[in-house]
Amino acid sequence: MIESSKAASAGPPQARPAPSGGSALHAVNSVGAKLRGWVFPLVALGCYEWYARTVGKNSDAIAPPTAAVKAFVAAILDGSLWSATAFTLGAAALGLLLAAVLGIASGILLGLSKRTARMAFFSIEVFKPVPSVALIPLAMLVFGFGLRMEFSIVAFASFWPLMILTQAAVQQVEPRLLEVSHVLGLSASQRAFKIILPAIVPRLFVAMRLGVSVALVVAVTVEVAANPNGMGYAMMIAQQSMDPSLMLAWLFWIGFVGYAINVAALKLERWVGRRMGVAA
Secondary structure (H helix, E strand, O other), X not given: OHHHHHHHHHOOOOOOOOOOHHHHHHHHHHHHHHHHOOHHHHHHHHXXXXXXXXXXXXXXXXXXXXXXXXXXXXXXXXXXXXXHXXXXXXXXXXXXXXXXXXXXXXXXXXXXXXXXXXXXXXXXXXXXXXXXXXXXXXXXXXXXXXHHHHHHHHHHHHHHHHHHHHHHHHHOOOHHHHHHHHHHOOOHHHHHHHHHHHHHHHHHHHHHHHHHHHHHHHHHXXXXXXXXXXXXXXXXXXXXXXXXXXXXXXHHHHHHHHHHHHHHHHHHHHHHHHHHXXXX
């Protein structure tokens, strides 16, 4: 009886803590999954390094990645990397800003007004297919070489995807939200800022990410083709100087800058989505 009472007073047996092996295994698998994404690029770089130092060691057109790293460090130290990068990103940012203001405003207008969309349909279909590079001679005549010429072409190229995706997003807004705005007697500007923009923010970020990619690509293309400034021009100068290691360094750097901008845009999109309660 005494033993049974002691056992009863001791209460139910305490559950032992679960072993932490499962979480450790999950962490290892997570790290392994991230590292697997680097396997192919590292193998490709290794193969290219071997080819450049054996078969193509006497070539004036290719250079091993290790030589590109040395040229990249030299560009950092002499400041040319930062000045060229700042010019390209500045031109892309200005062009994207102008395209975003005009494209989002036009997209909202076209999405809300079917009559305006029908009237603008022919003009959009005529100008939208024009390659942005084809505007370089006209932009050079109007603005000359420099920042204004470049960001005007970037703005033209980035305008169309921003406008079209914004128009599609506005057309998918819940009709009852627009009915509420009419009942409340909101003006057009109030309707745009209080009803439309909050409703299309997730789709608007998709449009902005596409616009960022287009802006950087067009900015570098303009510099390669005509404008004597920026990262594209620096890469062309390295090519014309028969310096393949520096040219390769600029190529890798441009790719890294594009990747970093896309990652930053994704993080910003998720942060805004969490703040608005629309992220998973």
